[in-house]
Amino acid sequence: MAAPNGLARIETHGRKKHENGVCHDDSAAPVRAQTIDELHSLQRKRSAPTTPIKDGAASPFAAALSEEERHRQQLQSISASLASLTRETGPKVVKGDPARKGEAAAKGAPPTPQKHHQHHHPAAPTIAVSDSSLKFTHVLYNLSPAELYEQAIKYEKGSFITSTGALATLSGAKTGRSPRDKRVVKDEAAAQELWWGKGSPNIEMDEHTFLTNRERAVDYLNSLDKVFVNDQFLNWDPENRIKVRIISARAYHSLFMHNMCIRPTDEELESFGTPDFTIYNAGQFPCNRYTHYMTSSTSVDINLARREMVILGTQYAGEMKKGLFGVMHYLMPRRGILSLHSGCNMGKDGDVALFFGLSGTGKTTLSTDHNRLLIGDDEHCWSDNGVSNIEGGCYAKCIDLSQEKEPDIWNAIKFGTVLENVVFDEHTREVDYTDKSVTENTRAAYPIEYIPNAKIPCVGPHPKNVILLACDAFGVLPPVSKLNLAQTMYHFISGYTALVAGTEDGIKEPQATFSACFGAAFIMLHPTKYAAMLAEKMQKYGATGWLVNTGWSGGRYGVGKRIRLPYTRKIIDAIHSGELLTANYKKTEVFGLEIPTEIDGVPSEILDPINTWTDKAAYKETLLRLAGLFKKNFEVFASYKIGDDSSLTDEILAAGPNF
Numbered sequence: 001m002a003a004p005n006g007l008a009r010i011e012t013h014g015r016k017k018h019e020n021g022v023c024h025d026d027s028a029a030p031v032r033a034q035t036i037d038e039l040h041s042l043q044r045k046r047s048a049p050t051t052p053i054k055d056g057a058a059s060p061f062a063a064a065l066s067e068e069e070r071h072r073q074q075l076q077s078i079s080a081s082l083a084s085l086t087r088e089t090g091p092k093v094v095k096g097d098p099a100r101k102g103e104a105a106a107k108g109a110p111p112t113p114q115k116h117h118q119h120h121h122p123a124a125p126t127i128a129v130s131d132s133s134l135k136f137t138h139v140l141y142n143l144s145p146a147e148l149y150e151q152a153i154k155y156e157k158g159s160f161i162t163s164t165g166a167l168a169t170l171s172g173a174k175t176g177r178s179p180r181d182k183r184v185v186k187d188e189a190a191a192q193e194l195w196w197g198k199g200s201p202n203i204e205m206d207e208h209t210f211l212t213n214r215e216r217a218v219d220y221l222n223s224l225d226k227v228f229v230n231d232q233f234l235n236w237d238p239e240n241r242i243k244v245r246i247i248s249a250r251a252y253h254s255l256f257m258h259n260m261c262i263r264p265t266d267e268e269l270e271s272f273g274t275p276d277f278t279i280y281n282a283g284q285f286p287c288n289r290y291t292h293y294m295t296s297s298t299s300v301d302i303n304l305a306r307r308e309m310v311i312l313g314t315q316y317a318g319e320m321k322k323g324l325f326g327v328m329h330y331l332m333p334r335r336g337i338l339s340l341h342s343g344c345n346m347g348k349d350g351d352v353a354l355f356f357g358l359s360g361t362g363k364t365t366l367s368t369d370h371n372r373l374l375i376g377d378d379e380h381c382w383s384d385n386g387v388s389n390i391e392g393g394c395y396a397k398c399i400d401l402s403q404e405k406e407p408d409i410w411n412a413i414k415f416g417t418v419l420e421n422v423v424f425d426e427h428t429r430e431v432d433y434t435d436k437s438v439t440e441n442t443r444a445a446y447p448i449e450y451i452p453n454a455k456i457p458c459v460g461p462h463p464k465n466v467i468l469l470a471c472d473a474f475g476v477l478p479p480v481s482k483l484n485l486a487q488t489m490y491h492f493i494s495g496y497t498a499l500v501a502g503t504e505d506g507i508k509e510p511q512a513t514f515s516a517c518f519g520a521a522f523i524m525l526h527p528t529k530y531a532a533m534l535a536e537k538m539q540k541y542g543a544t545g546w547l548v549n550t551g552w553s554g555g556r557y558g559v560g561k562r563i564r565l566p567y568t569r570k571i572i573d574a575i576h577s578g579e580l581l582t583a584n585y586k587k588t589e590v591f592g593l594e595i596p597t598e599i600d601g602v603p604s605e606i607l608d609p610i611n612t613w614t615d616k617a618a619y620k621e622t623l624l625r626l627a628g629l630f631k632k633n634f635e636v637f638a639s640y641k642i643g644d645d646s647s648l649t650d651e652i653l654a655a656g657p658n659f
C-alpha cells in the first residue's frame, strides 16, 4: 500500500466503492441537520434552569403563560435593581449572552415604571434621554459553573483551567480585603445602633455619598455588554434565611458567589421574588476620589436602610463574602441570634464544636476533619435552635497546601472551584501551591458539598466545645489550655493572633493583632454585645472554652517552628472526645491558663512552652511582652459592662494576664 516515497497512498475514492464490503465506516446514521448552525443547535438540549416549569402543570398552554409571566416579573425585578436613581428608570434588560444573538429570546422587560413622584411631563420631549436608555442590558442570570467557566475563559484575561479542573483567576491589584476603604452609611438609626469610633470597623459616609457611588456602579454596570446576576440565600436556618442578589461584571465574581452562598433549587428560584439585600459589584471601576469621604480609589459601601452594598475599585471577591457577613452581624443579633466568625463541625454523636480565630489561624483547616461532619468553615449563627452555617461554600487558604496534610481541601480543588491568584505550570497547568509570586493569600472557593463529609443541611445542635484559635508567633502560648467562662470571654473579646509580616528579607518581629470577637473587621455592633450573647449561650448550653495555639513552639518566629499540624489535630481530637476534660492540669504563670500534662499522641514536653525554649530568660521576657500587649489592648473594654451581670464583667477583667 505504501507509495514509492514511503507515505501512505491517498485514497482517491471512497471505501464503500470497494467490492468486498468489509470496511464500511459510514454505518452511523447521518446527522439530523442541514446546516452547520443547525448542527450546533442540536448540541445543546433546551433547558430553562432559571425559570423552571412546574411539573404537573394542568395544561401546557397555562404553563407556558405563567412561565412567560414569571420570566417577565424576573426581568422587571432585575431592571428595578439596576435602576438609576437619577434617571428614575431601570434599563431594558434581556436575558442571555449578547454573543449568541438571535438564539436568546429577545424578550426585554419594559423599563421599570416610576413608583414615586414623576418630575417630567410624560409626553414632553426631554433631553434627559441618554444613550444608556436606548441600549439593552444583557443579563446572565444564575449561570451554571460550566457556563461561567466559558464566560471567564472567553472574556476574562487570567482565567485558566488547572490540571484538576479548577478555574484559576486573578483578582487584580487587590489580593486581599481593603478594610480602610469600607464605609457604612451613618443615618440616624445607624448612629444609634452601630459601633462607631476608635477600634470600630465602621467608617462613616452619608446617604448622599452612598447614592453617588451607587449611581457610579449602576451606570458602569449598565454600560457593559452584559452583567451577571446571582439570586441566592444566606443562612441554612430556614426561619432566618436571607435572600441576596449579587450583580457583577465578571464571571469570576459570579462563580465565586455561586460557590460561597447557598444555591437555590429550581423551585426556590421560581418563588424568589424581591431580594432582601443587593450587592452592586463594579470592582473594575474606581470610585471618584473627589467624592466626599473617599480616601482612595477603592470603596466598599454598606447602606443598611437601603439594604445595598456597592463595590468600586477592588476585584477581590472576598469583599462580597465578608460584606454580607457584616450585614448578618447586624441583622441576626436583632433577632437574638449570635453571628460568629467561626468554623463548625460535628461528631458522629452530635457533639458540635466551634472554631474561632483570625485569618490564617486554622478555622478552615481544623473544621475540615475527616472524622467529623463539616457544618461550615467560616461564618455561623447560634440561635435557640442550635447552629447554622451562613454560607454554602468554603474559602480555604492554599499557600503550601499539601495533599498529605489536608486531603479533603486538596480533593475539593476540582471542576467548579475558583482558585484565586495561584501560580501554575504554563503547559501542564499543575498548580504550585508553594509559589507566592502573585500573593501569599492564595485561595480556593468551593461548594461545601465538595467536602465528602459535609453535613447537609448545614445545621447542628448547640455547641459542646468552643475552641479559640490563635497563631502565636511569639511562641509563648501553650498548645492547648482549658478556659473557664470568664477566660473564654476575655480571650474572645481580645481576639488575639500574631503573624509575621513579610517573610522574604530575613527574620522579622511577630506582629500581635487584636481583633475583637475574632472578627472586628466584620462586626457592626459593639463587641460587648456579641460577647454577652456568647457568654449567655455558653452558660445556658454548658459549652466548654479552649484556647489552642496553632502558632510557634520551641521559641518565637525565627527560632522555633510552627506546631506540627498532626499534633494540633491530636489536641483537637482530645477536645472532641472528652479526653481533655478529665486530664490532669497545671496552671501557667502570667496568663493563668490551665494546661494538660498529657495528651495521647502529643509529646508531653511541648504542652508547656517553657520546656521547648532553650533560652528560659528569653521565654520569660517574651511572655511578659505579650502579656503587656494583651493588657494594653484590653484597656478600652475595661469601662464596659458585659451583659446585665456586673460580676461577670469583673470576672472577665480579672481573667487576663496577671503580673
Ligand SMILES: Nc1ncnc2c1ncn2[C@@H]1O[C@H](COP(=O)(O)OP(=O)(O)OP(=O)(O)O)[C@@H](O)[C@H]1O
Residues within 6 Å of the ligand: 357, 358, 359, 360, 361, 362, 363, 364, 365, 366, 377, 378, 395, 396, 397, 398, 399, 406, 550, 551, 562, 563, 564, 565, 566, 568
Ligand atoms: N498547627 C497548625 N494548625 C492549623 N493550621 C496550620 C498549622 N500549621 C500550619 N497550618 C496552616 O495554616 C493555615 C490555616 O489557614 P486556614 O485557612 O485554616 O485559616 P482560617 O482561620 O480559615 O482563615 P480565614 O478566616 O482567612 O479563612 C493553613 O494553610 C494550614 O495548612
Ligand SMILES: O=C([O-])CC(=O)C(=O)O
Residues within 6 Å of the ligand: 176, 177, 318, 319, 322, 358, 359, 378, 395
Ligand atoms: O475575608 C477574607 O478575605 C478571608 C477571610 O476569610 C478572613 O479574612 O477572615
Ligand SMILES: [Ca+2]
Residues within 6 Å of the ligand: 363, 364, 377, 378, 395, 396, 397
Ligand atoms: Ca477560612
Ligand SMILES: [Mn+2]
Residues within 6 Å of the ligand: 341, 359, 378
Ligand atoms: Mn474568615
